[in-house]
Amino acid sequence: MKRLLFCLLILFLLIGCTDFELVDGALDETEIIFERLEKVTNQLNDLLVEINGQFRTGEINNALKNVDRYSVLGAEYDKLIKEYELATQNYKNLVTDSGDSTFLENVKVLDSNLKTLKSNKKDFKKNIKNWEELVQGIEVIEDNGDFKVIYEQVTSPTFFKFEKYFRDSQIFEAPIEGLNKGLSLPKDIGIVLKECGESNAFYDSTTSQIYLCYELFTHIIDVFQDTVELEEESNEASLLSVTYFVLFHEMGHALVDVLNLPITGKEEDAMDQLSTMFLIEGGYSDQVLEGANWFYLNSQNEQQDGLAFWDEHSLDSQRYYNLLCWTYGKNPQEFDYLITEWKLPKERAEKCSYEYAQLYGSWNYHLAPYIKANMSFDLIETETLEKRKLEEEPESINEDYTEEYSGDPACELLGCSIGAQLVGSENSDIYHECGSSYALRINPENLLCFSDEEAAIAYGYKASKR
């Protein structure tokens, strides 16, 4: 009898042990699934932040790719919830009759987890729906066109060498390659190099072609040569930099036309923005600064010719400051010297990061439907361009130029000679910054120019209270 009781006890213990193992195993199972769910939740939350950021900055295509990833992860999440539900049910089945308080406590936790998971699932679905609504109405177009370089027959021997040089160096084809790969265009846009009989660059919407006149290239070289003493190689580098700036500006006009992009405000300013953005994002800020140089040099004649306030373009001096501002705005640390050496006024500089972010976001938003997946705004093929870039860097011209120049270009616009930083009127004893509205109101007959504050004070003038 004793023996039998002993056996029964052993049997009971054995059954009891197996039971415990099963219950523990079932609980472990729910924990393993829960850990996987937590991991997926974190990934979904990270993606959520990224996607919202991309929609905010207008990177629609990148955002859409991430939305796809989000959906795939969401499906994985769904699957795991079902597994968790099954595992929970399994645990419940094993412990329901036991009446053990720990088991029941565990069941409560599992049920509450399940509730949270299901509510998260609803949120994830809601996010996807919101994003889908957000991109509705953004038309994604097919790629039926490219930018194409066309060399028209030239007659003047002066232009032969340009043509040969452009063809040999593929200087136009290189940046266009990247744009053609990255942008969907409804039709071809020609970039026609031709002899026009005048110095010009323009886009013609009736032919969908950009015309770059050879006369413009000689004009650019003349302007740089006349104003700054340059080596021949620097001339070439300046020419190419300015040409790039002009090219991307004209490409902007073409894009606005064929893509029907909305523009409010001056289209010319918007094109300067687009050109600046394309070049800066492609790593070509030197080219933008050379473009600024070009506007600065042109602004020298602006005063003589009369300021064309009526013109569709902003004044050359304004375009100069715009280009400096946006370049500085993209990277204030790197381009700090634009304030000290290129005289970008601090008042403007303060807002430049905002200006650049705004123009970048707006252009991203408008171009996003036409930018193919996997492309961002560094559409210029840096690698190809590097290979073909001239050996001489355009930096040398900036150095020469800024070294000899310490005045404020705004003063020269008012009629002061090079080097002036402040102005005053003969009718008062207050000096002003040349870019201020007070300075602009000074009658040219009464204009006094000062090289700096010390000179103005020595002349008996005081600072403006403004």
Ligand SMILES: [Zn+2]
């Ligand atoms: Zn234009």
